[in-house]
Amino acid sequence: MAAAATMQASFVSDRLISFKKSTAGELFGLKTVKFSSEMGGLRRPSQRKNITLASSQATEPLLQNTLKRAVAKRAVELVKPGMVIGLGTGSTASLAIEELGKLIQQGKLKDVVGVGTSYQSRVLARQFGVKTVDLNDVIHIDIAFDGADEVDPSMNILKGGGAAHTMGKVIDTMAKKSVILVDQSKVVFELGQIFPVPVEVLPPAISPVLRQLVALGGVPEIRSALRKDGPVITDFGNMVVDVSFPEGIKDPAALEKRIKLIPGVVENGLVTGVASSVLVATQDGDDITIVELDEFVKSLKSVKEAYSKA
Numbered sequence: 357m358a359a360a361a362t363m364q365a366s367f368v369s370d371r372l373i374s375f376k377k378s379t380a381g382e383l384f385g386l387k388t389v390k391f392s393s394e395m396g397g398l399r400r401p402s403q404r405k406n407i408t409l410a411s412s413q414a415t416e417p418l419l420q421n422t423l424k425r426a427v428a429k430r431a432v433e434l435v436k437p438g439m440v441i442g443l444g445t446g447s448t449a450s451l452a453i454e455e456l457g458k459l460i461q462q463g464k465l466k467d468v469v470g471v472g473t474s475y476q477s478r479v480l481a482r483q484f485g486v487k488t489v490d491l492n493d494v495i496h497i498d499i500a501f502d503g504a505d506e507v508d509p510s511m512n513i514l515k516g517g518g519a520a521h522t523m524g525k526v527i528d529t530m531a532k533k534s535v536i537l538v539d540q541s542k543v544v545f546e547l548g549q550i551f552p553v554p555v556e557v558l559p560p561a562i563s564p565v566l567r568q569l570v571a572l573g574g575v576p577e578i579r580s581a582l583r584k585d586g587p588v589i590t591d592f593g594n595m596v597v598d599v600s601f602p603e604g605i606k607d608p609a610a611l612e613k614r615i616k617l618i619p620g621v622v623e624n625g626l627v628t629g630v631a632s633s634v635l636v637a638t639q640d641g642d643d644i645t646i647v648e649l650d651e652f653v654k655s656l657k658s659v660k661e662a663y664s665k666a
């Protein structure tokens with residue numbers, strides 16, 4: 357319970373929690389310092405657990421932002437003239453909107469329109485010159501770009517750190533190609549070990565939903581707002597419950613469905629079987645590279661094997 361409370365306290369710290377996410381080193385349970393530095397200065401799990409918010413603010417977000425920008429730039433290279441693009445929410449998706457806007461403003465992409473997943477994405481699209489249309493005015497989406505809070509090696513996703521997972525799921529599911537953009541810190545062996553599962557809930561149903569979530573083995577906490585007293589209220593007027601699962605999430609697809617079936621639940625942040633591609637921004641020394649998730653996972657396995665033989 358104390359761990360869950362700590363997680364929740366961090367979680368509401370305006371998402372300055374990248375330092376708590378599982379690193380590549382943790383993905384396969386590696387403990388060596390050498391592996392961490394070899395992989396571009398990734399922290400050992402022990403460091404990660406004990407790091408303070410202050411030190412993370414001093415260093416980690418700078419690198420993470422560079423990685424997010426790099427993956428956003430790469431993603432928009434996939435866009436062709438005339439496409440309808442799903443515009444995700446969050447810091448990484450926001451950078452993709454900005455990069456898309458640059459290409460449009462430079463005249464390199466014509467007749468592209470975006471469909472926003474949130475107020476945030478629509479406002480940014482307007483700011484960066486990406487024309488938006490209503491979801492109900494399009495019959496298809498060519499590519500959706502979105503971020504994630506965690507990704508496992510099977511391309512199961514955990515979303516909703518910004519309480520925007522409901523429309524994100526609608527648009528990502530509808531898109532011909534759902535491209536998830538992450539930096540290496542988001543790749544985990546098992547979903548839910550660091551992040552709780554966000555659940556959007558109809559406010560009048562909050563108590564029965566909380567009870568049902570406990571019955572599923574979850575530890576639910578209503579997400580509190582940062583600069584407002586009381587709960588976070590989503591773009592659709594609902595509340596968000598962050599649910600940690602102390603026993604782990606062994607079957608994300610099954611849990612996604614079980615939470616969805618609770619009356620009063622609008623949507624949850626588990627997204628399974630939807631992503632067509634996960635682009636991972638990785639850092640190795642001064643080099644930043646963008647790779648597909650399976651390639652990233654393979655490279656970790658080979659490093660692990662090399663160290664286990666040494």
Ligand SMILES: O=C[C@H](O)[C@H](O)[C@H](O)COP(=O)(O)O
Nearest residue numbers: 446447448503516517518520
């Ligand atoms: O609700 C927010 C979305 O699911 C975001 O895509 C997710 O939280 C990742 O956000 P960020 O890119 O800021 O880490």
